[in-house]
Amino acid sequence: MHFNQRRQARATLSIILFGSLALPMAVRADDPAVVTVTGKKEAVVKKLDKTVYDVSTMARAANGSAQDVLQSTPEVSVTADGQIAVKGNTQVTVLVNGKPTAMMAGDERAVALQTMSGTDIASIEVITNPSAAYNANGGAIVNIVLKRNRKAGAHAQMRASAADHGLWNAGASGDITRKDLSVHGNLAYRRDGTQKFRQSAVEWHNPLSGETGSTLQTSEIFVRRKVQSAGVELDYALGDSDSLTLSAKYNERGSLPLLDTLNVTRDAAGQAIFHRISYGPNEQADNSASLAYSHQDSGNALKATLGRSTTTGLIDKSYSDVFVAPLRATGYSRGATRSARHLNQATLDWTRASADGQWGMGIDLQDEVNELDNYQAFVDRSMGVETPDPATTNGYNVATALSAIYLTNQINHGQWEALLGGRLERMALRVSPAQGLMQRSHWQAFNPSLHLKYAASDKTDYTLSYRRSLQRPDPRDLNPFTTYVDAQNLSRGNPGLKPQRLNSWEIGANTELAKVSASATAFYRTSGDTVADARSFADKVLVTSKQNGGQARSLGVTGSLDWTPDAALRFGVDGGAYRVALSTPDLYGQVRQADVVGYMNMRADYSAAADKLSLDAHVQSGAITPLGRHGSTSNVNLSWKRQLSKTLTFTVNASDIFDGSKRTYRTGASTFRQAGFDHFVARRIYLGFVKKLE
Numbered sequence: 001m002h003f004n005q006r007r008q009a010r011a012t013l014s015i016i017l018f019g020s021l022a023l024p025m026a027v028r029a030d031d032p033a034v035v036t037v038t039g040k041k042e043a044v045v046k047k048l049d050k051t052v053y054d055v056s057t058m059a060r061a062a063n064g065s066a067q068d069v070l071q072s073t074p075e076v077s078v079t080a081d082g083q084i085a086v087k088g089n090t091q092v093t094v095l096v097n098g099k100p101t102a103m104m105a106g107d108e109r110a111v112a113l114q115t116m117s118g119t120d121i122a123s124i125e126v127i128t129n130p131s132a133a134y135n136a137n138g139g140a141i142v143n144i145v146l147k148r149n150r151k152a153g154a155h156a157q158m159r160a161s162a163a164d165h166g167l168w169n170a171g172a173s174g175d176i177t178r179k180d181l182s183v184h185g186n187l188a189y190r191r192d193g194t195q196k197f198r199q200s201a202v203e204w205h206n207p208l209s210g211e212t213g214s215t216l217q218t219s220e221i222f223v224r225r226k227v228q229s230a231g232v233e234l235d236y237a238l239g240d241s242d243s244l245t246l247s248a249k250y251n252e253r254g255s256l257p258l259l260d261t262l263n264v265t266r267d268a269a270g271q272a273i274f275h276r277i278s279y280g281p282n283e284q285a286d287n288s289a290s291l292a293y294s295h296q297d298s299g300n301a302l303k304a305t306l307g308r309s310t311t312t313g314l315i316d317k318s319y320s321d322v323f324v325a326p327l328r329a330t331g332y333s334r335g336a337t338r339s340a341r342h343l344n345q346a347t348l349d350w351t352r353a354s355a356d357g358q359w360g361m362g363i364d365l366q367d368e369v370n371e372l373d374n375y376q377a378f379v380d381r382s383m384g385v386e387t388p389d390p391a392t393t394n395g396y397n398v399a400t401a402l403s404a405i406y407l408t409n410q411i412n413h414g415q416w417e418a419l420l421g422g423r424l425e426r427m428a429l430r431v432s433p434a435q436g437l438m439q440r441s442h443w444q445a446f447n448p449s450l451h452l453k454y455a456a457s458d459k460t461d462y463t464l465s466y467r468r469s470l471q472r473p474d475p476r477d478l479n480p481f482t483t484y485v486d487a488q489n490l491s492r493g494n495p496g497l498k499p500q501r502l503n504s505w506e507i508g509a510n511t512e513l514a515k516v517s518a519s520a521t522a523f524y525r526t527s528g529d530t531v532a533d534a535r536s537f538a539d540k541v542l543v544t545s546k547q548n549g550g551q552a553r554s555l556g557v558t559g560s561l562d563w564t565p566d567a568a569l570r571f572g573v574d575g576g577a578y579r580v581a582l583s584t585p586d587l588y589g590q591v592r593q594a595d596v597v598g599y600m601n602m603r604a605d606y607s608a609a610a611d612k613l614s615l616d617a618h619v620q621s622g623a624i625t626p627l628g629r630h631g632s633t634s635n636v637n638l639s640w641k642r643q644l645s646k647t648l649t650f651t652v653n654a655s656d657i658f659d660g661s662k663r664t665y666r667t668g669a670s671t672f673r674q675a676g677f678d679h680f681v682a683r684r685i686y687l688g689f690v691k692k693l694e
Helices: 002-020 066-071 108-115
Strands: 044-046 051-054 076-078 084-086 092-096 121-127 140-146 153-163 167-178 181-205 212-237 242-255 259-267 270-278 282-297 300-316 319-325 331-354 357-380 385-388 394-413 416-433 439-455 460-471 482-486 489-492 500-512 516-538 541-566 569-586 589-608 611-620 623-625 628-630 633-643 648-655 663-668 672-681 684-693
Touching: 066 076, 066 108, 066 121, 066 140, 066 633, 084 092, 084 140, 108 181, 108 212, 108 242, 108 282, 357 482, 516 569, 569 623, 589 623
Parallel strands: 092 140, 489 541
Antiparallel strands: 044 051, 051 121, 076 084, 121 140, 153 167, 153 684, 167 181, 181 212, 181 672, 212 242, 212 259, 242 282, 259 270, 270 319, 282 300, 300 331, 319 331, 331 357, 357 385, 357 394, 394 416, 416 439, 439 460, 460 500, 482 489, 500 516, 516 541, 541 569, 569 589, 589 611, 611 633, 623 628, 628 663, 633 648, 648 684, 663 672
């Protein structure tokens, strides 16, 4: 009850602040969610604290997903299973129109990006070292800015595409703008899928009992997913300088996978071979709504937003064990994990022009509640009886309350531009198990930020940035119970986890010549109280938990080069190389390792009359992980877009042409050794049409 009262008090506070600060102010001039741009957009816009990439006409976006768009964006790397890195930094927060949503957090984020339509995206903002104005949660930020058409009149667009394996998608979007009211809506249906190959081999040794053994798991599956989505947004002009925006979105995803995993186990008692077969279903639904008010006049800006988003999910873990050797009766188990994430947010952003720049101030209040329930039971079909497993049947809630206030000052003095900032944050955490005692903890910190820019000339500038931040624990890592993962693994959280402490420095240079633009950056990042895996054994099964105590450092350089020899041709390349050092706790002490890793992205675009041909290629080197390493991956994509008429386009997308998404891994700890691979097959050929109605 106390927690609910506190949430109500914070909501009341946000409304009071909203009313008391409704001065002659408006939204920040660089806020991507509200700015209306006329004329032709620049493909790349570099700002003091971020880089904006226009992807509205990207050929790959027409048939692809948000993951495809991000993968083709400079500075961003995305693996086939949806893991994102920005200039090698894997701690990435994904925002939509500048705000967090429940679906872009946790394990659900990868599925959300793989099922969001790429054609709805106007631009991608890449923020490698966020200023104090952003809740970065310890890392870089990727902001997905959705399209908005505020031209007077009615406009619509219909699209459809199909690929091999019986995959297809169709959608429609439209805008109506009359006087003071603008309405945007979209509907989409998508049938996508991914073929997955996995293998994992473990040799284990229990130091307490002296037992040893090995397990081998192999599986192949094609996950077919159905996705339905809808959204609506209304903009109403209250006057020349005031406006209200109301938006609502809904997504529903479902799959019915048939997963057959071959298990081979060996220990002192002998060898057992069996197939573990499961059918799902897996389901996920997202919904969000927000209300934003903005007011602007000369030199002042205000934006206040209230938002709520929810993600619910069901992963059915029921299975049957079909034994091959030794031959015995089939064993049955029923299980499922249900989850829900609720995010409530109230924000206030204010800027005011000063004699030499601009002041900024903001308040960010967030309440996030994660609910997880795990059920696992042995099934006796002859008796029709289910016997719940007390070791893996449990439930718990994680409530996180975040309060933050920030202050920024942007100063322009001659050739110098500076953005100074400070963010005061307080984080309260409550873990409430269904059985057991509630655990509470809280942290507070002041995190400064600094961005400097020196314009040596009209074409060349030098930059320096610094950010300190906290990364809060993932709610799933706070699970106080043990949960079933697969025949080889169990998972157990740690409700006592602390936030990770991160620091990031960057120094860079940017220059432009007649047809070439280039940049180079050196960075240094550190992480303290780093969360690392802690492993043990229970009944010959590996149990993975979490603990603080790791340390991480990375030092490296990144660079980019874009060359436009003429209006029809453009080349680009960006990449980086850096040294990573990790210190990870293990059974007998800290394990220290270091390695040099890197990545490279290459792009080429050619336009001729009604045709546009695009090629992008990506390579990520192998890298160390806590107590192990993973292998390299590659991805090459080709797109052809043809303008058949003024309102009709035809697009062909070939993704991952050389099928380079297979990633190997190995881990060597004091109690076990593991080696395997994950292969999410991303190779596809999509054919699609887009029809505009003016």
